[in-house]
Amino acid sequence: MLRDPALVSPYRGDDPDGGARPAAQPARSTISPLLLQYWNAVLRRRWTIVGIVATFVVVALVATLLTAPRYTASVQLEISREQKRITNVQSIESEEAGRDMEFYATQYALLKTRPIAERVSSDLRLAGNDEFFAAHGVQNAGGDLAAGGRERIAVREKLAIDLLLANVDIVPVRTSRLVNVNYTSRSPDFSARIANAWTAAFIAKSMERQLDSTADARRILERRLANLRQRLEESERMVVSYASDEGIVTLDQTRDSEGKTQSTRTLAANNLDALNTALNVAIDARVLAESRLRAAGSTTSEALSSPALAGLRQQRAQVAAEYAKMLVQYEAGYPTVEALARQRDALDTAIRQETDRIAGGRTQEYRQSLQRETELRAEVERLRGSLTKQQRAGIQWNVYQRDADTNRQLYDALLQRYKEIGIAANVGANNISVVEPAQIPVVPSSPKLFLNLALALVGGLMVAGVVVIALEQLDDGVREPAEVQTLLGLPLLGNTPNVEGNVVHELNDAKSHLYEAYFSVRSNLAFTTSHGLPRTLSVTSTRPAEGKSSTALALALVMGRTGKNVLLIDADMRSPSQHDLVGCPNTAGLSNYLAGDDDWQRNVQETLYKGVSLIAAGPTPPSPAELLTGERLPRFIASVAGQYDHVVIDSPPILGLTDAPILGEAVEGCILVVEAGGVPVRGIRSSIARLEMVHAHVFGVILTKLQQRRGGYGYGYGYGYGGDRYGDDRT
CATH class of the missing domain: 3.40.50.300 (P-loop containing nucleotide triphosphate hydrolases)
Known part of the structure; x- marks a missing residue:
């Protein structure tokens, strides 16, 4: 039993005669270092350790030699987070799903599932192949049942699937997207075939899952599309029916990129807009006519720009000039002069009549403009009331219109998605590819003689260590001089070596270590x-x-x-x-x-x-x-x-x-x-x-039969003695 160091005091108490007992020579102050104690324990139990280790090594050697060789074939796969995008059409799987931490763990778990094993067994027809069972050390699989019976076939199929699952191993390559699929059996050919078939089955199952999910999505979308189509028709019919009942006539509609109705132009709004424009024109014309009416008759723009009035004024000017010239030569009563006077008066009358005619036209124009303005204003007021009524009805119409727009958007989106899923399903893209197919192995993967022997050696040493520690704990005797005071509470008078042969011969030699040890005891007794x-x-x-x-x-x-x-x-x-x-x-x-x-x-x-x-x-x-x-x-x-x-x-x-x-x-x-x-x-x-x-x-205590190597205790050059007893067993 390995014990902690402790200081020892060689003697205690008083002399029985009443005198103070002198302090004896102190024993060693500490127990041996812990590593030295372990080393001494190993030396004491060395044959036990050798026996345990040898047993482990021999068992490992025999088991390795008797074990049939097994061959491992490996296929390396690359599993990408995202599928290869052949088309610009999204699949039904979320693009973020592959970035989850659980993605690869899920893929590794899916690689070793029973459906894949069932597919491999079915593809290679392993249930009816006796060589497959022999390659896994199974003889007469299902032989206790009736030959050819369904029960026997079911048993063989289940056994084949269990063997496949038991011998396949999924080994991910760290910090990469690669994973190795290993399969081990006694047959190199079967190992390679099954490894390749396993990866092919996994890829096929992965694509089937995608196709199945796509088919389910298509069926769901078909039902949704039928429902939305019916709702869209009903909502559009409601819009048309309500517009007809309320007299809402739409001329054109505009929609945004999402299909929502942004603006709708009705007939009433269009008419009101046109009449309002005409009313504005009529108002402008009436104001202009009124302004022209208020202007002087001979100075108006029409009078100044009238060709007839301009001609008359020119003729009068000529006649007035001629009349003035004739007055210079003749008297006012001269016939020629009178004729010119009459001609001048006639022209003045004509100019005055033309001016009055132009003024009368402005009045008529003003009256017509005013009448047109009044009529247009009345019509605008009528149309405004009608439009206000339509706008009130348009609130509900807009509700129907928005419902129709929403149904149309949903229908268009689902229809587009339905077409995209159909395209993606027909493409058949996959995110799993074979990097390196399995080759027929030529060197067995197990058993490995040197590895097994090394493991047996390590295991034997570990078991031997446990056994030695257990024996040391059970063996709680005093093994070192320094333990005497700690464990027994008595001073150590000395320790003597273990010797072989006759003790008396050793004692007769005053130079022997045994004699020197007892002489040291005699000195301590003093x-x-x-x-x-x-x-x-x-x-x-x-x-x-x-x-x-x-x-x-x-x-x-x-x-x-x-x-x-x-x-x-x-x-x-x-x-x-x-x-x-x-x-x-x-x-x-x-x-x-x-x-x-x-x-x-x-x-x-x-x-x-x-x-x-x-x-x-x-x-x-x-x-x-x-x-x-x-x-x-x-x-x-x-x-x-x-x-x-x-x-x-x-x-x-x-x-x-x-x-x-x-x-x-x-x-x-x-x-x-x-x-x-x-x-x-x-x-x-x-x-x-x-x-x-x-x-x-x-x-005190005398510790006898101390081994030379134990605790490093010795005299001079060491004891140099072996054996376990002093001599006669009676001593």
Whole structure:
């Protein structure tokens, strides 16, 4: 189980004798880096990882080799947003519809629909082709049914359609209008044929949808046109009928580009306009005649411009001139003069008569102009009343006219649309084109050996990682020295390497890493009490085979080599092992003294190790726990402590037995041996709790069988040892 780093404090509490316990040498301050923990977990579970990965790779290899090769044929299509505009006639589809975000997604979905599969199956007659089913690994399709029966045919058709849909794949080309239609089967020929047939069916279906929608639109427009035609006829008939009833006679009408009636000219309006114009002319003539009438008779323009009057005046002037000439020569009574006078008077009379005639003509002209003006004004008033009446009636007529115009516009628009749709339907334009047809593939698309092996390798590594993490989580033992203080709350006295072979041979070598490790433990023990190394101590563990016996022997050996007189007592009367480690007999020992033999000194055996003596476990008693609970054990501990510098007791394991807590209470303190990655933390905590229940003092923990690569812990140049056990499984 991977744990977070934590600072550790090597020792806690006070000395049981009342003195302050000196601080021991601190253990490592932090747990190993997380990556290093993972690496150590990989090293520990390397064979599990290798097995899982190898299994995945072998399964992938076998599955790849046993899988029939499959061939994929691909057709590339171009799907445009807008149809190719062959004519300038709009289709019934909205031009904006193709610009929607859902357009291409819709097209991709339409490419893989059941109607297309049904069309392909029908066009290629796949339901009756056994080679098609064999190309997809289906044998005897529909064979359980009656041969030639309709049910069998229906089953084969459904199976063929399902196979088509299951093996077609639509792959859009990103950021383009292209899409690949892939079809995969065991037959290269079938793959190419079906891929090409699939695209052809899709294009045909697309055009059929357009034609169907066009036909529906034409049918709808036909019904609408019939209704509008009838409404248009009724509205136009209403306009004519109402105009006839109201006497509205239209001369001409003007319409705009949309067919709406802009202006209508009626007969009454036209007559009124003409009469009004004539009235204006008559008024002008009457005013002119009146003006001429008021002018003087001889100075009027007519008088001045009259040829007759001008001739008379000229003749009078000549006669007057001749008369004046004759008066110079003759008297007034001279006949010639009188004749000229009479001629002059006659001309004056004629001039006066002509002038009166001209004045009488002006009067007559004025009277005629006035009469004409009066008559025209009366007629205009009459026509104005008639037009006003028609205008009142024209309001309703305009309503009928607008209704007719609206119906005419709708009818013309629908008729034009009907013709355009017919033209667009006959053209048959399409927005889908084949860019590259499918070719018969020559290389199988699957299975891909290297890809499958790579995927199997990746999958195996992932599964192996999950398994390793799960095992590490389940394996919650203490694996690193830095975890002791964090998980157990006890100081770390030291850690020892895992070695192969005989532990005793390693301990005999003062330069070995194992000896140096226990020498370091001995140095740390010197700080556990106020008087240095404990006088009496027991070495125990949670379960057997954690290295407690080897640890007890190693501590006794290290203390003896420093010049101390050490007594090693084998108190594990159920499974003694110290006599085998030091090469002594086990004929008598601790069990003899506890059973009633007061002379314990004769059971002391000298060993080959300097300063180390041994009291073996002795014969195995029926109930070792009963022997330990008596008063003889404390008396024995006190006796041997008085004669030896240090007493080291090899105690039985804690779990399941009561021996270790009893021994721990009788000595100055005990050492708990913990195998690295062995007993779960909850078991170790349970052992510590049992020791604390009897008020046994625990000096600390020794972590044994630590792998060289685990956590980077080592001595000098590294342990250099392998194996899983110290030697004898009993230690």
